[in-house]
Amino acid sequence: MFLSRAASDVTFVCDGDVELPAHRFLLCSKSLMFNRMFKHDMKEAQEGKIIVEDISAPILTEFLRFLYCRRVDSLEGGQPDQLLIEELFKVAEKYDVPTLKDLCERRLVQDVGVENAAEMYCLGDMYNGDVLKEQALRIMIRWRSYSLCECRPRHETAASRWRRRCKFWRVFICSYHETCPTLLSFAMVMSNFPRIASSSVVKAPSSRGCLDTT
Known part of the structure; x- marks a missing residue:
């Protein structure tokens, strides 16, 4: 179902014209923020479109990958992408996804040094x-x-x-x-x-x- 348009009922729009399909029931089950958004019939719920201006397409894609697949590819390799993890940490806080936030925070804690x-x-x-x-x-x-x-x-x-x-x-x-x-x-x-x-x-x-x- 990840990035599949089959039965998709909501679309993320980022970087101007990049569209990422998603499914409301899954978003609501993973994020309290999305649950409130669709429960209270906000603009995004009515239009079926979530415009994201402060998150790039690669970051948003990895965020959705975690919601659907419960994994972050950059954390599985030997040299994780530090900047990507930092951005995912921010996104997890914004959309209230504590499991992703905790995962990113544990990785960031391991990499804290004098220089940063x-x-x-x-x-x-x-x-x-x-x-x-x-x-x-x-x-x-x-x-x-x-x-x-x-x-x-x-x-x-x-x-x-x-x-x-x-x-x-x-x-x-x-x-x-x-x-x-x-x-x-x-x-x-x-x-x-x-x-x-x-x-x-x-x-x-x-x-x-x-x-x-x-």
Whole structure:
């Protein structure tokens, strides 16, 4: 039934004129978003057409493949497509498909490293990926401590050490003040109180932008 026009009663339109046929009963059974859409007789239900402007045809195709076949081809190979997984993570959040979202999040968590920890934190924050946020934050804390130790001069005053620690988190304040408010809040606290990073447990900022520490 995947991309089959047989008995299809709804069509996705993306990238201007690309049409992907689908079936309402299956969409409703897999996604709460589609269930609400067709249940309440919205415009898409009346016209039998869902116009998608923010998702490309390849991403939408993989999304539908998961709904119909319960698999994502890019996750089955040795080198998964990181960008594709990120986009599917966003689509799963948009259309309320928790099984796909969890699958993508687990894969993203495995690939969090020093070079992308801040970006992955922002991704998790924007699309409600708490596990991804926690892993990214853990990596940032660990790398911060390591980098400060490696760069520490042999004879360093307390004031110099304080300034060096503050500098690390101020980088995030400059880089993410617009895209990720919660990371900004955390970075501001860390830049003023770097000793927090050495505490036994550091939790991600709450939705109110406050830092929780124990």
